[in-house]
Amino acid sequence: MGLTVVSPGGHTWRLTERIGSGSEGFVYGVEDARALVAKLVPDPPDPEAYRRRVARLVRQRREPRTVVLLAAPVRLAWPMIPVRTAGGTGTDPVDGYVMADMRRAYQPFGHLLTTSARRAFLPRATWATALHAALALARLLGELHAEGYVVGDLKPDNLWVDESGRVGMADVDSWHFTDGREVFPGRMRTPGYTAPERVGAPAGTPPDTASDDFALALLVHQLLMAGLHPFAGHPTDGSDYLSYDDNVLHGRCRLTDRTSVLLPRSVPPADLLPRRLVELFRRAFANPLHRPTGAEWARALAAETAPGRLKVCAVNARHVHTVERPWCPWCDQAGRGDDSYPDDPQEEA
Template sequence: MGLTVVSGHGHTWRLTEQIGSGSEGFVYGVDDTRPLVAKLVPDPPEPEAYRRRVARLVRQRREPRTVGLLSGTPVRLAWPLVQVRTAAGAAADRVDGYVMPDMRHAYQPFSHLLSTSARRAFLPRATWATALRAALALARLLGELHAEGYVVGDLKTDNLWVDEGGRVGMADVDSWQFRDGRELFPGRMRTPGYTAPERLGTATAAPPDTTSDDFALAVLVHQLLLAGLHPFAGHPADGGDYRSYDDNVLHGRCRIVDRTSVLLPRSVPPADLLPRRLTELFRRAFTDPAHRPTAAAWAEALAAELTPGRLRVCAVNARHVHTVERPWCPWCDQAEQGSDSYPDQPREEA
């Protein structure tokens, strides 16, 4: 028998298949005419605090600072619409959660834009220009959230969505850090590879802030523009063992900062495919926490790279789009090393 959830006003929804899971909860389809899903969190660290957090987010959906974030089509945020609990079982055993928009209705998982095979299968018209537009959309969305007092705290590929035009959506709103009146609802999650160095190295993470979000944004923009390559990927060039992205973060091992710090396969996209202004932003983001570029600074720089005349299409492969600052095609250079991030789509047989 499927799960049923009920709101505080007595409205019930029948849940269908489980469609996702994370470190805290599970996401289910909802049997409804509208595109909805439900997130259930079986064992939050502080159940009462979690219920209060979701209740405040549901209420804030109607507040001026949030209304603008939720405007437009398609919806950019999987915002909690109504608080629910499972209907069956003893009261102490019921699970809390909320109903939210189903992002699958308008988007693909963000990771589909970072993988050559997934791009070909799910976003077949995507080019480097699409990656630039997605980076711009993400930077603008994050900048708007920061302006309204929200800190994502655990910004990563798993809670992001993208469409073929480069529009971006975001989920896991219940993990954000925000204030409601005098009460602070702290962010508590962190993910390897997307955590700023100042929040690493301790058993208890320092609370997130806008600058730690800006570090994760820089990582994600790098992944978008270098066909999925993480900026802290690579084996230590000093002969030490590779441990993790976070270990490379703590020790400053990053190709874009110091080419001699890591060893990478020759087939990865060349670092010089990036425009100079973006390269400089990456260097600041990964070396200088006190002057880390903000989401607004990223948005301004990325928008400039999308202005007319700033992009060039390769004469050999029309799917190879690159900055005019590069005299020849970086994707053809990559293909010569045995891997093409934007290959020609195979022609359909007659």
């Protein structure tokens, strides 16, 4: 028997297949002529606070600060209307909301981070696509911060991307924001995408723009380094590899200390990055007081997409790189056993 949800005004929707799940809720298709989905959160820590949070976000759709963010093209899966499950016996109703179906315009962000997914779902993607996606993400985060929103749990799982590098974002209901005098604290954090000052912090420690800026730098690095996490690698100090977060806490990062980790020879070379971006990465990973903001990243990335800043390899037209690199870094990578942007996306692995 399928689920049905009802809005406060009495409108009902029938839910179809489950299309996604996360740490808090589930996303379902919605029977509607419009491209909609519904997110249901079965067990929020404080159900009344969650209902109030969603209601405030729905109301903020009409506020000037949010109207600007929601202008076309759609970049945010913003809550459109609160809903609650209806019908059935013996179970409590579940709260959630209806939002735009991001699948209509985007694909999961992770499809841009691995060679196999790029070849299957984004076959025309090159390093230029990744650069444009990094720029779009930085701009979006900068705009959110300017309007008083903190994402708090910025990670690939709540991001979307298309073949031109446009970026969208979901899980708006987990953000940190204020409405009048009431603060709605960010609730979530994800291993590998948490700023060092929040790793191990007590539950409920609120995020801030600086913690978002750290996660942004991680994601920009992954985009530009073909999915490689900046804190990947086996420690060279004799300790065991435990996690990205452990490497974050100990400052083990190839860009800030190339002797701190061991990485496979097949990963993209570190010197494929333009110098101005390397400087921003080093600032982002060294001191929370001096992390580049989304707006600063956007300016630097826009400069790297300017005419004349990108070069196409003479051997493989899918190998795009910065003009600062005198020879192709992707060919170098291929010579060491891997190729993040192979020349024939249809070729079977």
